[in-house]
Each structure stands twice: as structure tokens, then as C-alpha cells.
Amino acid sequence: MPRRYTAVMGCVLAIAALTAAAAPAAAYSLTADTAAAVAARKPPPGMVEALQRDLNLSKEQAQTRLLNEIRLAGVEAQLREKLGGRFGGSWFVGTVAQTLVVATTDPADLPQIIATGARGEVVKRPLTELNEALETVNTSLPATGGKVRYIDVKNNRIVILTADPLATEDLIEASGVNTTLVQAVQSTEQPRLLSDLVGGNAYYIGVTARCSIGFAVTHGDQNGFVSAGHCGTAGKVTTGFNRAAQGVFQASTFPGNDFSWVAVNSNWTPRPWVDNGTDGTVNVAGSRAAIEGASVCRSGSTTGWHCGTVRQRNTSVTYAQGTISGLTRTNVCAEPGDSGGSFISVDQAQGVTSGGSGDCSAGGVTYFQPVNPILSAYGLTLTVIPNPPITGANPCTGYPNTITGTLTAGKSVNQPNDRYYTTITRSVHSACLDATDVTDFDLYLQKWNGRSWVTVATADSPYPDEKITYTGTAGFYRYRVTAASGSGPYSLGHKAA
Template identity: 50%
Template sequence: MLRRHKAVAAGSLAIAALVATVAPAGASTNETAIARAMTAHQEVAAPVPAALLPALRRDLGLTPQAAATRLAGEARAAATQEALKRALGNRWAGAWLTDADTTLTVATTDPAAARTIVAGGGRARVVRNSLATLDRAKATLDKAARTATPKNTPLWYVDQAANSVVVQSTDTNRTKDFLARSGVDHVLVRVVRASDAPRPLADLRGGDAYYINSAARCSIGFPVTQNGQPGFVSAGHCGQAGSSAAAPDGTSIGTFQGSTFPGNDYSWVQADTSWTAQPQVNNYAGGTVTVSGSAVAPIGSTVCRSGSTTGWRCGRVQQFNATVNYAQGSVFGLTRTSVCAEPGDSGGSFISGNQAQGVTSGGSGNCTVGGTTYFQPVNPILQAYGLTLATG
């Protein structure tokens, strides 16, 4: 969050995972690269912020010890995922974790690669389609949606575990008509009954509240800097370039420098020099979580959200690269989660362990009955505006 004075970070439990590098004797170049990817990461330090623990127990039923074990495994899996993605190249078809443990399941189109992954202690699934193939199919749908937001089709995403593009629909016939017009390969698509009715989560805080043009309220995503100037990222539907941002007490924070919605759902606010970009997220329990980086958590990882309406809520990462068709237009490349949220939480922080993940875009349901929430990944926002994430 942006604070005028430096805050003291909450206490944390320190955990680490150390794996040796081993390659099988007589292995081919490809097999050796994959084997090394399974073990190539150095010690992965994954501190467990104490501020995370109450929400992980409430929302996911994890005891402090179970949470520490889970987050250690997730940090290791995130490093392995990136190394394997590079090693497999066009044979990569995704990876995910299950609720039961943090052994990474890796999908690949290459049976030999799958055998090497299993020999290295992972799980593997041989599939027909590479992730690049599925991403291209989804991009075809996205291109069609840019012309006209499809009605009765609130959402689609690449389901890595199912090795297909899943399209949610409230009217199968209309959705099939849209798919036919889009030109997408129908073999790659699976149409399912819509379970989501997403809408942007804005009323008209990472996680603190701020007000746009002294009226609408949203939540700060992550503090950033640009050429030494402080600021923060948030959702694009919260405000337009030139809009003002103010603290709840009316004190000016700064001005929106960039904003895009629909298409993407991100923005950034340049703050006045009296503010300091602190690498912290409000956990709404009297403490903060320190942000240490922005490594992408694998599918199945625990993730928590901070927002000014419903505070601190946790769940799991469900899918990457989802397209959400809001009434205002389609938004592409969102991450789908089982975390609940409500209006006013928009723009707020999504964090896994101590790693920033994204800013709240929208969702369905609420925090009374539960819901589904989507976030705009943070790394593309940083790249788009040339920002540096505040870390500690």
C-alpha cells in the first residue's frame, strides 16, 4: 500500500526447498534438459508471512504447519514450472497442482519427455495438443470478440488439465453460432453450461481503498515506481487517464497516467512525491504482507486477495488466460480463481505467498455464498507502463 511513513512488516516463518541437480546417464540432449529442469532451481526461499495464516485457515482449512508446507511446495513448483516450460518448448502443454499435494503435474505432447519427468519425481500426462495450440485457438475467439462481444457467452479459457478451450454458455445454440463464425477449430473447444456471471467489481485497497474523482471507490493493487516516482497499479475500469485518485480522508494521492478497459483491465496512478511506495499488502487483520517479487504461481496454488470491501480472502488459482465477456466488453488474458470478492474490491492485490500475482478485475457471487473472481496478471501491467514493482 502507499503510506506516508515506513511501516513495520509482519513477522514471518521462513521455509526453503533445496534440490540437487541430476541428469540420467546416457540421456539424450532433450532428456538431459528436461531432467535438469526438474531439479535446476537453486534454493527457493519462500517465507510464509504470518499475516497469511488466519485467512488460509478460514478459507482453505490449512493449519499453520500445513500452510508452511504447502507454500514451500508451491514455491518449488513455480520454479520447476518455468524451467520445464523452457526445456520442453513446443512440447509444453501446461502444468498444475492438486489440492492434495504440491507435486507438479506436467502435460506434454512427447511421451519420452513424460517418462523423464516421472523419473525426476514429477507427474506427467501425455496429451494431444500443446499449450501453444490451445492458446492460438483461444486467440481466434478473442479476435472474434473484439468485433462484437458475444451474448450468452460470459467466459472462455484454456483448461490445461482438460487440454481444451472451455467456453461457458447460457445459450448453447447462440454460442455454437458464434464459434462457427469465429473460425476456431471445434475439436479444440468444449462448450459447458455457464456457472459464472462476471461483472466488474467497482462501487461507483496493496488492498487499501482509494477514491476516483471524489466519487467511485476501488482498491490499490501494488505500489510501483517509475523513474523513482511512486505510484500504484489497479484495475482499468476504476478510472481513466487524467482521473484523480484520493485517500479515504480526501488527501490527494495522484493522477491516473494510463488505463485500458475493456480489452485489458489495468491502470496505473502516479502518486505525489509526498507518498512512498511500500512493498506491502494490507491483510485486514492489523498487519501487512511484504511483496518480494512477481513469480507466477502454478494452477492449483493458493492465492489471497486484499480489497477494501471484503478485506482478505483466499482460494486457489483455477485457470490462466481466461476471456471474460463483461457487459462493457471483453477482457482477455485474465486468471480465474476460487476467491470471493464484491464491488469496491476492484483493483486490489492478488498474492501467492510473497509473490504478487495481479489486480482484481471482476467476478461472480459474493463472500457470503462464495464466488469466482478474475485478476489481471501484474507482470503485463508492469511491462506495459515501464513500472518497477515495489519489493522488500
């Protein structure tokens, strides 16, 4: 078979315009609410300084990069929803993340991608196919075939990092996996867990084992925090940074996943903050997953505050104790004792530190367990700062049709009742979505074009409540409610007049 391996070395500012490959930045018009939200979400304290240090940026570049990521995240979410099964992935390009690239399997989608100011690329396989292929690789290929495996959306393939690519090629061929989808890449990356057996300033399990707190959560009336699963098993007792009695592990999953949650006593109060390493904190406002290439920072009890970028999501990593799937791979450094600590992008919780390769002296790679699966698995609610009200928003009253339901983070539902409604003449479609304050729910109006459902109106601010008004021709319509972050009940009022 052909050998397919390569070698790799082990303030508010004006937002930069997109590159010439895309439409002018003005082609994407922010709504008043969204523009206000971007302006209000200034770079968190300590994050600009860390990005300057870790990504070698100027202060202005670091600020501009974060503001670009905030603005373009809404564009990406809109396009991901519109493309549906044709979506091939997305990523940022440029020193200040000035270009959003969105991939599709259908060239006919390029005009609508470019119209938002993003750059479109046509790929052979949708992201859903690559996700299925990675699952096949994980179940068919032994750990000796490479300890790190991920989806490379930029090249529309599966990558396996290995010290011996020739041997891995033979294992790929023998496993029956589609060889055109997989590439073995030579790498010195050696995943290891980042727990430690020395004193420190986070939380302790037993006498000497130390890990780092991820994010504060609640489970009903019970306060607690999430962390890495390898830090402790259910029933293990924890003490705080000051060795004071703290809590007990309620549940833990490792290997397979790498997450846990600890219930704490009344002496510990959950706060929507992450330590930024400069005697300050960064607010946690939600848990929307960052786009590949986005800036991300990590806080841990050994090495403090370090930043980098998201490299690949849905990464499988094999440690000595077993394989973990669904991790996110970054170029942020970490060291033993940082396990369980927070990963955050601007003000959005991303996950908890699992393991890594390298250190913070020579540089390294770190993998984190995404936070939303932890919240869903254990029925937890992330502790976040209160969401400001949407300027000019009206209460969801006066709508003849009202639907209620409950959604968990990352899930979507079509309304009314997973069906549709019909208009027989040109009509004004109005809808109002009201969700729990600590969530970020989005609303989409879709119309049937004879072959598929097409999104014709979008409301995707970073807040729980959304409104849509759209004038359209006769046809079949439906609303799609998506829980971008957080879980909870919602109410949808709608009418067509």
C-alpha cells in the same frame, strides 16, 4: 454436430512427498542456494490463517501447501524451459499441492519430467496451439456465445462458460472455429466489475467512486501504484483512504485490458507490502506468475483479505463495457470496491482485481489482470523488498567473454548475440549472470542435439544473480537469459575451458 457440454455448480515444516505416480521426492535435489531460499521464505503473516479459513485446511496443511508451491515452482520453470514448444501446461494436484503435473505432446519427455519428481501427462496439443485457438474463439465468437472463455490445460481444450450451451454450440459451429478444441459448459457465472460508489478505506476517484490499490511502483523518479483500468481514465484525480490529495491517473486501458497506473505526490511513499487484513502486511519480493492450482490471496478495501487457488490463466471475460483478454480466473471471492486490489501468491505479486461473480458470503469467482503486462506496458518498476545475496556467490568478474543487455519481464534472449558458440573437445562451461537487484533473472545453458536445443544446466533461484558450471562434450552451445520477474539491464560473463 455432437453436443459437448456439461453442467457445473454455479514455521518451517517438512515438505510433503510427491504421489506414487511420480518419482520419489528425493529424485529432485535442491541446490544449496535454492534450499536456503525455500527455508527463508516462510509463509507470510496472515496467509496461513486465510488459507485455513478459505480452503478449509489445518494450519499444518496450509503451511505445507505454501512450502510445496515455493519448491515446485522452480521445477515447473525448469521443465517449461526444457520442453519449449512441446509444453502443454502445468498444474498442482492435492490438498497441500503435493503433486506438480506437467503436460507434454511428446511421450519421450516423460522420463525427464518424472526425474524431477513431477508427474508427466501426454496431451495432443501444446499450450501455444491452445493460446492461438483462444484468440480465434475471441475474435470469431460473439459475446452472446458466452462471457467467460479460458484454456483448460487439464483437459487440453478451450472452455466457454454459458447459460445456454446448446445455443453456444450452434454459434461455435457457425463461426468456423475448430469444434474439436472447444467445449461449452453450462454455468451461472455472471462477470461484473467490482468498482463501487460508497465510502471506504482505499482510494477515491472524484467524489464517491472507490477502488483499491494494487501494488506500489516507480516510473523513473516518480512514485505511484497500479490498479484496474476501469477504475479511472487518464487525467482523473485520486484521493487517498483519508481523503487527502494523492495523485493522478497517468494511463488507463479498458476494455481490451483492465489496467492503469496512478502517479502520487510526495506525501505518499511506495512500500513493498500488501495489507493482510490482520493489521499486518505481506512482503512483495517479485512477480513470478503462479502455477495453475497454486494458492493465491487477494486484498481489497471492501472485503479485506481472502484466499483461494488459481483456476485458469489466459481467460477472456466479457463485461457490459466490453471484453477483457488475458485475465486469470480464481475461486477467490470479491465484492464491489475491491477492484484494483492486490493478488499475491506467497511473496510474488500476481495481478490486480478486475471483476467477478458472486460475493464473499455465498462464495464466488474473481478474475485478475496479471501485473507483469502492466509493468511492461507502462515501463514501471515493481516496488519489492531487497533481495538477499546468494550464499557463496562470486562477483561476475574474470570471464573472458562479457555480454550486456536489457530484458523486460517474461522475455528471454539467447546469447551470445542470438547465436551460439562451439567447443571442439570436452570442456567446462562457466557463466555468471548479474541483473538488477529488484529482478528475478534465470540462466540456462543449452546444447544442440542435432534436431533442437536442449537445456543441459539450469540456474533459476528467486534472485537476480545466477551461476552455472557444466562439463560437457564437444558441440554447439548457447546461453538463454530469462526475466522471470522484473525488467532491467543484465551482464553475462562466460567461458569454456
